[in-house]
Amino acid sequence: MAVCLATSVAAAVVAADAFTLAWTHSIERVRWEEAWRVEHGGLVLERVRVRGHGAGMEPAEGAVLRDGAWVWQPRSRHAVLRLTRSPYTADYEWCEEGGPCVPLAALIASDGDVTELRACPGGSAAP
Template sequence: MDICLAAGLATTLLLRAPSPITLSWEHSVEHFQIEEEWQAQPAGLVLAETRSRGLGAGVALPDDARLADGWWRFRPALPPQPQVRLANSSFGAGYRWCAQGRCQWLPAGLSLTMSVCPEDPR
């Protein structure tokens, strides 16, 4: 299954990549890196793991979080999501999308929505 990234409310497809993907960004206040690994499953997008290089406003660690190689690692208690809207402020550094060892920066300031891609009819 693939994960799609669209501009707006799923109207213009920007990217399609095989699951899993890693979404990363810099915390807007504390300026440390955060990464999320997302997987496409029949029930929706599943947040498999969150990694954080620091702690700060809006970053709450669950009891099972562990520190390894400078990263806080944990799996958020979040059910599968039909779509995920990214808070893509033009004031931040933007998001980086990585899949199959290739990464690219996403355009800052655009409203972005992530979802499980529909099956390719080919």
């Protein structure tokens, strides 16, 4: 499987069956982690972990407090994930299962606007 990433100026393909996106909320300074799976031409949000809550970060109904973080399993399916990347906040982190986390900029440069993620057509085609 593969994930296609695209901005207005660049495109990249990352081989991945699953990955985690992590970031720190710009106001609350709280870490947010979303575990995603690539499945049947889409992205499935498997699990969310939030180390606290605040403005726009309320735990979902059914969330459980586990090891200091609220955790829940939305299992929602998405054709496209749009990430707003600003030069005024820290970048998203891309974490592969069992591997280190790297800034998203290590995979694709930001254009200061939106980066789109989607399952690559056929599992490995370019975006």
